[in-house]
Amino acid sequence: MSRRFLTGAVSAGLVLVLAACGGTTKDDSSGSGAQQSTATANPNAAAKEGVKMAFLPKQLNNPYSDIEVSGGKAALGELKGEYKLVGPNDASASSQVSYINTLIQQQQDVIGIAANDPNAVCPSLNQARSAGIKVVAFDSDAAKDCRDVFINQATTQGIGEALAKQAKDLSGGSGEIAVLSATPNATNQNAWIEVLKKELAKPEYASLKLDKVAYGNDDDQKSFQEAQGLLQSFPNLKVIVAPTTVGIAAAARYVSSSSYKGKVAVTGLGTPNQMRAFVKDGTVKQFALWNPADIGYLAAYAGVALKSGQISGKDGEKFKAGKLGDYTIGANGEIVLGPPTTFDANNIDKFNF
Amino acid sequence: MSDQGNRLGRLLSWDAAVVLVTVTVLIVASGAVENFGTSRNFTFLLLDLLPIALVALPMTFIIVTGEIDLSVASTLGLTSAVMGSLWDAGLSIETIIPLCIVLGAVLGALNGFFVTVLKLPSLAVTIGTLALYRGLAFVVLGDGAVADFPRAYTSWVTGTLGDGPIPNVLVPLAVVALVFGVVLHATPIGRGVFAAGAGEQAARFAGIRTGRLKFWLYVVSGAVAGVAGVLWTLRYSSARADNGYGLELAVVAAVLLGGVSIFGGKGTLPGVLAGVVLLASLQNALRLQDVSNEALNIVTGVLLIVSVLLPNIVSSARTALRRRHRATAPSAVSPER
Secondary structure, three states: HHHHHHHHHHHHHHHHHHHHHHHOOOOOOOOOOOOOOOOOOOOOOOOOOOOEEEEEEEOOOHHHHHHHHHHHHHHHHOOOOOEEEEEOOOOOOOOOHHHHHHHHOOOOOEEEEEEEEOOOOOHHHHHHOOOOOOEEOOOOOHHHHOEEEEEEOOHHHHHHHHHHHHHHHOOOEEEEEEEEEEEOOOHHHHHHHHHHHHHOOOOHHEEEEEEEEEOOOHHHHHHHHHHHHHHHOOOEEEEEEEEOOHHHHHHHHHHHHHOOOOOOEEEEEHHHHHHHHHHHHHOOOOEOOHHHHHHHHHHHHHHHHHOOOHHHHOOEEEEEEEHHHHEEEHHHHEEEEOOOOOEEOHHHHOOOO | OOHHHHHHHHOOOHHHHHHHHHHHHHHHHHHHOOOOOOHHHHHHHHHHHHHHHHHHHHHHHHHHHHOOOHHHHHHHHHHHHHHHHHHHHOOOOHHHHHHHHHHHHHHHHHHHHHHHOOOOOOHHHHHHHHHHHHHHHHHHHOOEOOOOHHHHHHHHHHHHHHOOOOOOHHHHHHHHHHHHHHHHHOOOHHHHHHHHHHOHHHHHHOOOOOHHHHHHHHHHHHHHHHHHHHHHHOOOOEOOEEEEEEHHHHHHHHOOOOOOOOOOOOOOOHHHHHHHHHHHHHHHHHHHHOOOHHHHHHHHHHHHHHHHHHHHHHHHHHHHHHHHHHOOOOOOOOOOO
């Protein structure tokens, strides 16, 4: 009995394997059902009032995304639209889908989304678009064929160049520098560091030497210890570049309380509120970041422009974004916010985020 | 107790009450909540609850035997991660899917081995494998995602029958649910499951091999979590190590709400499925009303606590009543209730 069962099972398995031989693999071309918008834009159309726009950040109650959407709320106030904020409590890939579905049911006009996963949200975003909802991705893009435009806070190239320039300025043009990054597999950070390295290979940066890329895993304590380790291993270090808000704050805290204060510069990407004290006490001369509130602000203006028919998401279309001025849509529906803002003792008190 | 009393007891039983409450919620929400009763929302609702319902089937068996399996969501995640990396390696999807289900079964067998052969407490074992399998998932796929699955498969999983409200996936799952229901409530295996939960010793004396039974339940639970991992990956067309994160609690919550006793020996599959539908439709309806996540969590929490408290209150009230009866009529035969 059991032997017969075994024979049956084995032959069933064989059949499965044989059936699988002629199967669908990665190399089979799969046509992606890209939805290209066929709408034509009329740049002179009037901006609609009462546009219902819902923001769906990666997760709720995250300080950074709270600032982002506050900009969206302000913009919708200016545009006389209706602002709404929804989102999951965890930043997992699939949790956003049911929120998108709810927004479809509620017949929103625009969805502004920071995608946790570019593909997981794709089918439902396209369902939303077939229901007439405009989709603006911000901060973290969804796949290109499931959104109308993407608000990019800064280009990878722009950030990498800014980091290189900071290192050069603060080292006086020559000497040893080190990078304190987030996790070894952080997509953004790695891309920026790649650009930084390419910049450093150029002749105008020839006298700068990158000693090491250390990883603090975006954990305050680990970043603090890594900063300490860098300064112990490389006594001639002039600049620590930390392209992460956790890393820059931890490095600044260590340097400000050590004998290196005033000798070693800390720079990178940070928020004015966390860095204010270190700028005031002279540990940090300058650092950079885009203004997160402007991302949400621009997303809201882009959303209303889409809904009003002023733009459709094509390369070269132009629209006005309130206090931020005029914007032009680039390739693949990308709208770049602009170069990162540099913060120093002169301007830091103008910012509160 | 007479036949009539029995029938009344069944009608007032917890799982019947859950079914009733669920139907009520669905009707009220359709009337009161804008956009709830539409066919598109029905599809969204079903697609959201299907993975929970699927994993809840074997979970019901396991909890009825007095054990638990908290590693199901991590098994789902690891299956998804392996599915992604095999697809990247160029294997065909028709090979990958059975492999993933087998992988799920193997992961379940490991749980079963620890619980039944090494006689370790299942709560400790499956909390351990919850962490282990999720960790392995990140080892396999890291932080990345694999997304380019064949459209024929992904659109079938997200699609509906003839563009109606019924998701394609519901059909095979309904058959699976029916099989699980029949096995639990109408076969010797099911009787063995209840017996093992009611009292391990007694069940063994009655000739039920509880160890072997539980081992296979874990294997089935793992395999089903593997199937859920495949479906999840195709539905979101994204294989990720964090897929299904936290799903185990949603499943256990639905099972307990559906009237299964955490101590084993009691519960019905229709009650569990009603529990799944109740939690999902409440969530869906409240979200349509723009109720915040925090309030949603509070509602779910209160509902669960009530579901644990209420049967206890009812049964102690019954005992008190019976005692009073005995006090007033000490010589009477057991009174009809």
